[in-house]
Amino acid sequence: MDRVTFISSSGIVWLSLAVHFAAGLMSIAAGTVALSVVKGGRLHKQSGLIFSWAMVVLGLTAAGIGTYENRPGQVFGGLLAAYLVFTAMTTVKPLRGIGQRFNLALMILAFACAMALLYGGVTEWLDPAVQVVGRPRVVPPLVFGTVILLAAIGDLRAIRAGGLRGPRRLARHLWRMCFGLFIATGSFFLGQMKFIPELVRIVPLLLVLAFVPIPLLFYWMWRVRVRGRLNGIVVGTTQPR
Numbered sequence: 044m045d046r047v048t049f050i051s052s053s054g055i056v057w058l059s060l061a062v063h064f065a066a067g068l069m070s071i072a073a074g075t076v077a078l079s080v081v082k083g084g085r086l087h088k089q090s091g092l093i094f095s096w097a098m099v100v101l102g103l104t105a106a107g108i109g110t111y112e113n114r115p116g117q118v119f120g121g122l123l124a125a126y127l128v129f130t131a132m133t134t135v136k137p138l139r140g141i142g143q144r145f146n147l148a149l150m151i152l153a154f155a156c157a158m159a160l161l162y163g164g165v166t167e168w169l170d171p172a173v174q175v176v177g178r179p180r181v182v183p184p185l186v187f188g189t190v191i192l193l194a195a196i197g198d199l200r201a202i203r204a205g206g207l208r209g210p211r212r213l214a215r216h217l218w219r220m221c222f223g224l225f226i227a228t229g230s231f232f233l234g235q236m237k238f239i240p241e242l243v244r245i246v247p248l249l250l251v252l253a254f255v256p257i258p259l260l261f262y263w264m265w266r267v268r269v270r271g272r273l274n275g276i277v278v279g280t281t282q283p284r
Contacts, residue, residue, distance in 0.1 A: 046112060056111060063104035067231055070097035074224040078259060082217075091132070091220070098128040098223050105230075116178055119160055123191055124226040126153060130198065131219030134212060146202055153195035160188030190222060214268045221260035229253045 047056055073094035080086045102125030109117030126149060133141065164184035167173045173180075197215060201207050207215055232253040236244065266272050 047108065056108075059104050059108055059111075063101060063108060066097045066101040066104065067227055070094050070101050070224070070227045071231060073097060074220070074227065074256075077220070078224070078256075082213075092136075094220070094224070095128050095132040098227065099125045101227060102126075102128070114176075115163075116183060119156060119184075119187065120226060120230070122152075122156060123187060124223050126191075127194060127219040127226075128223035130194070131216045131223065134201075134207065134216045134219075143202060146198065150195055150198035150202065153191050153198060157188050157192035157195055160184045160191065164188055194219065210267050210271050214264060217263040217267060218260055221256045221263065225254070225256035225260070228256060 047060065049057060049060055052060060073090045076090040077087055077094050080090070102121040102123070105121030105124070106118045107121075109115070109121060130146075130149065133146075161184070164181050167175060167181045167184065201215070206212075232239075232249040236246075236249060239249070
């Protein structure tokens, strides 16, 4: 099936596209603010909440649209975005009524998705006859499968420890938020490149805008996990995950 557009769709599909597009713009704007201000401050918390819920909506609508278009890669990508940002948010702001059983269910789902992606990537690698539509071969499933596997292992460690504290807790929150933002920026600036007006469709600039969350992710991991530097970060009371 060809990709659905506003012109070619109607009804619930058109509404899903509209919600997905609005959530994408909101998540990029709010995520940019959250990364730019003092971590743990009021503006960071407010923009972070907006980013988190916008990303959950973005991911779930992407998965729904991907199901309609029969694009498994988009389904996995949408679920990964929603999962990463939701677990990043609940790492520092646990929601009432969500306990360890829910965290355990998310972890099992993450392991299942990781195995499916890695299996698909290895299959594409070993069998040139496997047809792939709408994305490069091998690399996307292996990369995203590895990321979600690492996230699932992190879930297991957090559950076994009864919650994370200090730099480990902040690192878990920051890397998941950054990678979630990368999914949003990559999908918008690269995945929707043909819809960007030619006047501003400058490929090097779009590449920078798409990938800028990745160096920020490594910076925060180096600062928080390797150096243990928390200056400039407002650290609240520790909450178990």
